[in-house]
Amino acid sequence: IGTSATHMEWFYGPKGLRFSEVGCRPAGVGAWDLYAAGNDVDLFTEWARAIVHGDVHASLSRQYAAGMVALRPTGDGHIQGYSGVEEMQQRYGEWVIDAHLPGAGTATQAVEAGYMANAYVRLKHPDFDVLRGMLNDVGETITVHAG
Numbered sequence: 001i002g003t004s005a006t007h008m009e010w011f012y013g014p015k016g017l018r019f020s021e022v023g024c025r026p027a028g029v030g031a032w033d034l035y036a037a038g039n040d041v042d043l044f045t046e047w048a049r050a051i052v053h054g055d056v057h058a059s060l061s062r063q064y065a066a067g068m069v070a071l072r073p074t075g076d077g078h079i080q081g082y083s084g085v086e087e088m089q090q091r092y093g094e095w096v097i098d099a100h101l102p103g104a105g106t107a108t109q110a111v112e113a114g115y116m117a118n119a120y121v122r123l124k125h126p127d128f129d130v131l132r133g134m135l136n137d138v139g140e141t142i143t144v145h146a147g
Helices: 031-039 043-053 085-095 128-141
Strands: 007-013 016-023 065-071 079-083 096-100 119-125 143-146
Touching: 031 043, 031 065, 031 096, 031 119, 065 128, 085 096, 085 119, 085 128, 119 128
Parallel strands: none
Antiparallel strands: 007 016, 065 119, 079 143, 096 119
């Protein structure tokens, strides 16, 4: 593979680390946004420079670990509101990259639509283990009320 971005998907759970995919294509569903935030770089511009000019101007800082937590609604139907968002913002505001929290009345999406289909929060932090804890806490703190 000479000029293609690649990715690897893995999950960590009670049974340990599991790899699910090694892809010979760029990662989807906003993963490049996480790479960019974690490395303080405009990854899209640098990728274009690499392809068009054969070089890059920026170096990756590797300053942050970055991750996303997908938030599933409590039921199918329409989003009625959220709880825990203010609490999450107070705890982790400086580390929040962005959040997608569709407004009340928005139709919920089926699981098949992907894990970014309904609501999500993306965070970064210099310490990977701290980030993992933050992502877990956000997933337990924010509830997407729907029905």
